[in-house]
Amino acid sequence: MSKVAGSDTTLPVASLTVESLAESVLLHLPALTDALVETIYEQNPAYRELDSVPQQDLWRSCHDNVARVVQMVADANPGVRYFDAALETGRRRAEQRMPLDDVLRSYRLGGRLVWEALIDEARAQGVVESAALLDVASKVWEVVDRTSAQVAAAYHAAERHLVRADERRRSTLWEGLLHGRAKDRAFVQEAATVLDVPVTGRYAVVAIDNLIDDDCTAAWLERQLARVRVGSAWQVRPQTVVGLLALGMESPETVLQVLRDSVHAPAGLSGVVNGLAEVEIAYRQAMLARRTLLAGQIDVAALTDRLPEALLLSAPELAEQLVQTWLVPLMTVPTAERELLLDTLDKWVTAAGSVRRTADLAHCHRNTVINRLHRIHQITGRDLNDDGLRLELGLALRAFRLFPPPA
Numbered sequence: 001m002s003k004v005a006g007s008d009t010t011l012p013v014a015s016l017t018v019e020s021l022a023e024s025v026l027l028h029l030p031a032l033t034d035a036l037v038e039t040i041y042e043q044n045p046a047y048r049e050l051d052s053v054p055q056q057d058l059w060r061s062c063h064d065n066v067a068r069v070v071q072m073v074a075d076a077n078p079g080v081r082y083f084d085a086a087l088e089t090g091r092r093r094a095e096q097r098m099p100l101d102d103v104l105r106s107y108r109l110g111g112r113l114v115w116e117a118l119i120d121e122a123r124a125q126g127v128v129e130s131a132a133l134l135d136v137a138s139k140v141w142e143v144v145d146r147t148s149a150q151v152a153a154a155y156h157a158a159e160r161h162l163v164r165a166d167e168r169r170r171s172t173l174w175e176g177l178l179h180g181r182a183k184d185r186a187f188v189q190e191a192a193t194v195l196d197v198p199v200t201g202r203y204a205v206v207a208i209d210n211l212i213d214d215d216c217t218a219a220w221l222e223r224q225l226a227r228v229r230v231g232s233a234w235q236v237r238p239q240t241v242v243g244l245l246a247l248g249m250e251s252p253e254t255v256l257q258v259l260r261d262s263v264h265a266p267a268g269l270s271g272v273v274n275g276l277a278e279v280e281i282a283y284r285q286a287m288l289a290r291r292t293l294l295a296g297q298i299d300v301a302a303l304t305d306r307l308p309e310a311l312l313l314s315a316p317e318l319a320e321q322l323v324q325t326w327l328v329p330l331m332t333v334p335t336a337e338r339e340l341l342l343d344t345l346d347k348w349v350t351a352a353g354s355v356r357r358t359a360d361l362a363h364c365h366r367n368t369v370i371n372r373l374h375r376i377h378q379i380t381g382r383d384l385n386d387d388g389l390r391l392e393l394g395l396a397l398r399a400f401r402l403f404p405p406p407a
Contacts (some may be wrong), residue, residue, distance in 0.1 A: 022074035046102040090154025111144035195233040205282035208267040321400035326396035
């Protein structure tokens, strides 16, 4: 045992040795920092290859962390006040996108350098007792482990914050694209960079009902579309999963087939637009195409296949007028007869007014078709022989399916 001069406190020799060694090492802190920076550049190449940590930043971080490690080695009861450098380093490296494994590797390199510096000082001071040196080694690596844990904790906390900030920014960019901000050149460039899509080129948008409310659907669809060389970006909303499809040279028909094979929810696919500046148009088209599906229908509705329905949905008052004019009178007959007459009308329009073809489609005799058409004329008062009205009747039937009147 030994006494410290001017004090009645008696301390173990090992404690005095560690403290005196640490004090000596701190006298050479700038040179030790230079050596650690050089070692990191040589043995941890990510710091050079990624070039995300400025050299002065690295030097200051090494300086402060080495100082704290040495101070903790010297302190018999080190407290949390020594973790400030580790916490700052973890936060900064997360912000700089430096991989955590490389950050922790640098801490281990620093720990080894501190250990070597302490051994050199021990030899200089004539400390050769193996027990004392073993105590120093044990303390160094205990401190390195504790500070490394603090670095990792701060890194993960900052990383979570950055992810949330990135998600908010990504969501803001998505909303801007879907609602017309892509006319702004600076905005569209940032959106293209963040979403990893080209500014120009052929685009389509798909809107899918979000039935499971997670990201799995988007990730799955991104992989499926990549197989046909279509890049995509996705936004998961509470009610809808929106996909931005960079078509490249692929045809909309190919994309539609992939979506129909992969999507098991009601969805709408827009027509083709040019560049991110027109994504707002494609989004409106996709949502409109989705609305053309009947209740409970599972399909991917392509706008180009449903233009009449889209027109009716865009002008609901006109659609209602068509139904009122043509079909509401049929609501007065019993349900079974009404369904039969509506089915005959639908097939008659499909057959372009041909009684024979209508009979083939309805699997009945042509006289039966004639009788049903006469019955419809009696109920509605409309002249079915007027070729000019057949288009109007066809639209009325589509509108009836989209906006069925109350029974």
